[in-house]
Amino acid sequence: MCQLLGMNCNVPTDICFSFTGFQARGGLTDIHQDGWGIAFFEGRGCRVFLDPRPSTDSPVAELVRSYAIRSLNVIAHIRKATHGDINLENTHPFMRELWGQYWLFAHNGDLKDYAPTPGKRFRPVGSTDSERAFCQILNTLALRYPDGPPPVAELHESLRALAAEIGGFGEFNFLLSNGEVLFAHCASRLSYIIRQAPFAEAHLTDQDVTIDFNQVTTPRDRVAVIATTPLTDNERWETIAPGTLLTFRDGAPVEMQNCATRPFFRPTSCPSP
Amino acid sequence: MCQLLGMNCNVPTDICFSFTGFQARGGLTDIHQDGWGIAFFEGRGCRVFLDPRPSTDSPVAELVRSYAIRSLNVIAHIRKATHGDINLENTHPFMRELWGQYWLFAHNGDLKDYAPTPGKRFRPVGSTDSERAFCQILNTLALRYPDGPPPVAELHESLRALAAEIGGFGEFNFLLSNGEVLFAHCASRLSYIIRQAPFAEAHLTDQDVTIDFNQVTTPRDRVAVIATTPLTDNERWETIAPGTLLTFRDGAPVEMQNCATRPFFRPTSCPSP
Numbered sequence: 001m002c003q004l005l006g007m008n009c010n011v012p013t014d015i016c017f018s019f020t021g022f023q024a025r026g027g028l029t030d031i032h033q034d035g036w037g038i039a040f041f042e043g044r045g046c047r048v049f050l051d052p053r054p055s056t057d058s059p060v061a062e063l064v065r066s067y068a069i070r071s072l073n074v075i076a077h078i079r080k081a082t083h084g085d086i087n088l089e090n091t092h093p094f095m096r097e098l099w100g101q102y103w104l105f106a107h108n109g110d111l112k113d114y115a116p117t118p119g120k121r122f123r124p125v126g127s128t129d130s131e132r133a134f135c136q137i138l139n140t141l142a143l144r145y146p147d148g149p150p151p152v153a154e155l156h157e158s159l160r161a162l163a164a165e166i167g168g169f170g171e172f173n174f175l176l177s178n179g180e181v182l183f184a185h186c187a188s189r190l191s192y193i194i195r196q197a198p199f200a201e202a203h204l205t206d207q208d209v210t211i212d213f214n215q216v217t218t219p220r221d222r223v224a225v226i227a228t229t230p231l232t233d234n235e236r237w238e239t240i241a242p243g244t245l246l247t248f249r250d251g252a253p254v255e256m257q258n259c260a261t262r263p264f265f266r267p268t269s270c271p272s273p
Numbered sequence: 274m275c276q277l278l279g280m281n282c283n284v285p286t287d288i289c290f291s292f293t294g295f296q297a298r299g300g301l302t303d304i305h306q307d308g309w310g311i312a313f314f315e316g317r318g319c320r321v322f323l324d325p326r327p328s329t330d331s332p333v334a335e336l337v338r339s340y341a342i343r344s345l346n347v348i349a350h351i352r353k354a355t356h357g358d359i360n361l362e363n364t365h366p367f368m369r370e371l372w373g374q375y376w377l378f379a380h381n382g383d384l385k386d387y388a389p390t391p392g393k394r395f396r397p398v399g400s401t402d403s404e405r406a407f408c409q410i411l412n413t414l415a416l417r418y419p420d421g422p423p424p425v426a427e428l429h430e431s432l433r434a435l436a437a438e439i440g441g442f443g444e445f446n447f448l449l450s451n452g453e454v455l456f457a458h459c460a461s462r463l464s465y466i467i468r469q470a471p472f473a474e475a476h477l478t479d480q481d482v483t484i485d486f487n488q489v490t491t492p493r494d495r496v497a498v499i500a501t502t503p504l505t506d507n508e509r510w511e512t513i514a515p516g517t518l519l520t521f522r523d524g525a526p527v528e529m530q531n532c533a534t535r536p537f538f539r540p541t542s543c544p545s546p
Contacts, residue, residue, distance in 0.1 A: 044398050045361025050320055063336050088318025097369055100396035120419065121394060123373035125317050146393065 002092070002108040004190065005038075005076040006175040006226035008182040008248035012042075012070035013223050017211045021204035021231040023061050025078055035091040036061065038076035039104045040069050041179035046102045050091045073177045077106035082129075089126035093175075094134050096122055098141065099148050101178045105134040108228055109171030109187055130174075133166050137176070152181060152247060153256050159183055160245040167243075175226065182248040184226045186240035191230050193237045194252055196222040202232045222251030275365070275381040277463065278311075278349040279448040279499035281455040281521035285315075285343035286496050290484045294477035294504040296334050298351055308364040309334065311349035312377045313342050314452035319375045323364045346450045350379035355402075362399035366448075367407050369395055371414065372421045374451045378407040381501055382444030382460060403447075406439050410449070425454060425520060426529050432456055433518040440516075448499065455521040457499045459513035464503050466510045467525055469495040475505045495524030 005022045007015050019038070035052040047069065051058045077092035084090040092106040107130035114129045119139030124131040140162055141155075149155060159176070163185045166172050173190050176183040184190060195202075197220075199213035226248070230237035240246060246253045278295045280288050292311070308325040320342065324331045350365035357363040365379040380403035387402045392412030397404040413435055414428075422428060432449070436458045439445050446463050449456040457463060468475075470493075472486035499521070503510035513519060519526045 042361040045323070045364065047323055047361065048321060050318070059336060059340050063332060067332050088315040088320065091318065095368070097396065097398060100398055102398055123370065125370060125373055125375055 002080055003078045003228045004106055004108045004173060004175050004226070005074075005228075005231075006177075006182055006184060006248075007071070007074040007223065008177075008226075008251055009072050009221070009223045010250040011218075011221050012072055013221070014068035014070050015074050015076070016065060016068055017202070017204075017209070018225050018227070018231055019065055019076065020209055021206040022076060022078070022227070023056060023065060024206035034079040034081040034086045036076070036078040037091050037093050037106070038064055038074065039093045039095065040071040041073040041102070041104075041177065042069070042071055044101070044179060046095060046104065046179070048093065048095055048104070050088055052086055052088050052091055073179050073182050075104045075106050075175045075177055075182070077108075082110045084126055084128035087126070090128045090131075092130060094131050096134070096138055098138050099145075101149070103138065103176065103178050105130075105137075105174060105176050107133060108173040108189075111166065111169040111172065114166070114169040129170075133172065133174075136166065137162050149178070152249070152254065156183070156245065156247045156254075156256055159185075163245055164243075173228070180249070181254070182224075182226070183245060184240065184248065185245045186242055188242055189228055190226060190240045191228075191237040192224055192226040192240065192246070192253075193230070193232075193235055194222065194224050196251070201234070203234045205231060205233045224248045224251045224253070275353055275379075276351045276501045277379055277381045277446060277448050277499070278347075278501075278504075279450070279455055279457060279521075280344070280347040280496065281450075281499075281524055282345050282494070282496045283523040284491075284494050285345055286494070287341035287343050288347050288349070289338060289341055290475070290477075290482070291498050291500070291504055292338055292349065293482055294479040295349060295351065295500070296329060296338060297479035307352040307354040307359045309349070309351040310364050310366050310379070311337055311347065312366045312368065313344040314346040314375070314377075314450065315342070315344055317374070317452060319368060319377065319452070321366065321368055321377070323361055325359055325361050325364055346452055346455050348377045348379050348448045348450055348455070350381075355383045357399055357401035360399070363401045363404070365403060367404050369407070369411055371411050372418075374422070376411065376449065376451050378410075378447060378449050379403075380406060381446040381462075384439065384442040384445065387439070387442040406445065406447075409439065410435050422451070425522070425527065429456070429518065429520045429527075429529055432458075436460075436518055437516070446501070453522070454527070455497075455499070456518060457513065457521065458518045459515055461515055462501055463499060463513045464501075464510040465497055465499040465513060465519070465526075466503070466505075466508055467495065467497050469524070474507070476507045478504060478506045497521045497524045497526070
């Protein structure tokens, strides 16, 4: 199994604090030694740092930890290989372009005997179940919406159905982002926290590091951090219920409960809760 | 205008020496200050480092220069913006997946009023003429060869024709690689050198740095380095003739002169020169 970390914000924010704790799980406080990766959206562009080495022993991870890249959407992953060799092409997050947007994807879990009919358009480069699932998602979306992305509630519903379908093959926790929104699917284990004013101190679980968010924020900042398990031990994290897809935008989940059961629902006609 | 650097080898080789000289052109010995990028194939996977800051003032460039990533195919670019803002999505090299392979592309030159009909599949994320040209190349190849790559001589000929067509809009020097071969198209300025036994010393043009390749090679190594202008001042670089596409494999250009005039020629039936 692997570990996921995601961040979605309303102002560009660095992930140095959370990454410090997360990085420790790649060989120091946990066993996820089979590579790691982190990807940052900056505007429409993307920086992807991948390393098949353990994150605790990676010069690239040191750079990421010390070089404060500010981003609205970040996806990180540390790997405990279940399918596919330990090499660069099997290292998450994976990236593709669809509709003139980059899409990033990272997966935690294990899909058994998952061999979908290969799509014509997006094909895996490596040999993981995860990249196969990512390509399957994108091939389905590209066929269904050939001209461009649908409204976010419709995309949410399509992804929810796809997640349930692929989740029939095993554990399918994932993070997916196009730089505007971040989708988080919980199959078994995924938590999140929203940090906003009034800000407080936070202390990492995996390292003895404390930060006072009052010192590094403005009152309007809002940041959602999503992780396989909580990264801090003095804050209240929300556990996402298995079988749930959340869509984060501007640092909080978009309310779509009332829309979720209607296929291809447009947000403009969604009744208020 | 921009500067290109490419490397194609028969054994995984680090690019630290060449990159040291190249990096200096991003603001120190030359004016290309509008960002830089470098991408390394490792197996089927790719590491792409991008930075919209000048390469002489980039912590990411420092990491690349000091962390010896060994690769068979490398493409690097430093930018002097002509089309498109200075931001991450306009920073070369660009990457896409086609046929289950990653493709990397970087361009030097200036395409005037280049606005091809947008393809259905590969779309630019940023606003450069370069990314439009890359997407046009991939859309054409994907339509022409939907199931997978053709033999390399056929691909060479298709790319040669595409380069001539797009080159009608302006200067179109580019490097393109799928990790197996590296295509280098010279429209105006591009040189290369093949380093193989007997190896000698080399001295950079842009920095006072010397390397003795005898100390870091084995007799079977062969490395082709391709650059906008020669990176060393004591070696003989070959100037590529404008209008030429070279295909590098295993550290040397593949001989295709006798095949190049025949459309969709298969290498197996190509007569010896």
